[in-house]
Amino acid sequence: QVQLQESGPGLVKPSETLSLTCTVSGVSITSYYWTWIRQPPGKGLQWIGYIYYTGSTNYNPSLKSRVTISVDTSKNQFSLKLSSVTAADTAIYYCARGVAETDANWFDPWGQGTLVTVSS
Amino acid sequence: QSVLTQPPSASGTPGQRVTISCSGSSSNIGSNTVNWYQQLPGTAPKLLIYSNNQRPSGVPDRFSGSKSGTSASLAISGLQSEDEAGYYCAAWDDSLNGYVFGTGTKVTVL
Numbered sequence: 001q002v003q004l005q006e007s008g009p010g011l012v013k014p015s016e017t018l019s020l021t022c023t024v025s026g027v028s029i030t031s032y033y034w035t036w037i038r039q040p041p042g043k044g045l046q047w048i049g050y051i052y053y054t055g056s057t058n059y060n061p062s063l064k065s066r067v068t069i070s071v072d073t074s075k076n077q078f079s080l081k082l083s084s085v086t087a088a089d090t091a092i093y094y095c096a097r098g099v100a101e102t103d104a105n106w107f108d109p110w111g112q113g114t115l116v117t118v119s120s
Numbered sequence: 121q122s123v124l125t126q127p128p129s130a131s132g133t134p135g136q137r138v139t140i141s142c143s144g145s146s147s148n149i150g151s152n153t154v155n156w157y158q159q160l161p162g163t164a165p166k167l168l169i170y171s172n173n174q175r176p177s178g179v180p181d182r183f184s185g186s187k188s189g190t191s192a193s194l195a196i197s198g199l200q201s202e203d204e205a206g207y208y209c210a211a212w213d214d215s216l217n218g219y220v221f222g223t224g225t226k227v228t229v230l
Contacts, residue, residue, distance in 0.1 A: 044221060045208055047218060047220065050219075058217070061218060103153060104152075104170065105153075106155040106171070107155075107157075108166075108167035108176065109166075112164050113164050
């Protein structure tokens with residue numbers, strides 16, 4: 001059974017860097033691709049970016065200048081860094097497994113999510 | 121930035137059929153497959169439909185998806201109280217070179 005668990009600080013100061021880690025269990029991170037999605041309180045979902053185990057990445061153009069996603073295959077983990085955060089980055093951050101098949105891709109399963117608040 | 125448009129709300133009584141629309145463009149729904157996610161209150165989203173109309177194992181067959189042109193739909197037949205949740209469509213967008221979600225629809229069971 002594939003499971004994902006986000007971890008990291010729940011409070012980040014404005015202008016600092018948000019850092020989260022997603023620990024994957026039940027499957028090797030060298031299979032599939034791995035993604036981050038966020039959801040501001042009471043609002044919709046926004047895709048942040050994804051990474052393959054090789055280190056190849058793709059980011060949301062609206063966040064690209066501030067986002068870095070990395071992978072640690074030895075720990076079966078992948079991580080998110082978002083720099084220069086503001087209150088607008090306050091959200092529940094989810095990690096998920098990406099599945100790609102011919103002409104199709106989807107996210108399943110998702111982690112439970114972790115709320116990150118940006119405030120001084 | 122949601123480029124897929126959904127109605128903000130939908131409702132029905134138990135047993136009724138409810139349909140949720142998802143409107144996109146040629147760069148997303150028009151050229152890529154559509155997925156649907158269900159978000160029960162206070163929980164993480166869960167994959168409900170993938171590749172336009174495929175149900176993952178464990179998803180009841182009263183949930184069905186379809187796609188035509190630049191629009192997609194999710195139908196819930198035989199609505200049940202446990203279906204009260206948020207529903208999001210999603211697809212890859214070739215112009216943005218990224219994955220986009222719909223604006224979300226909250227389904228209420230009356």
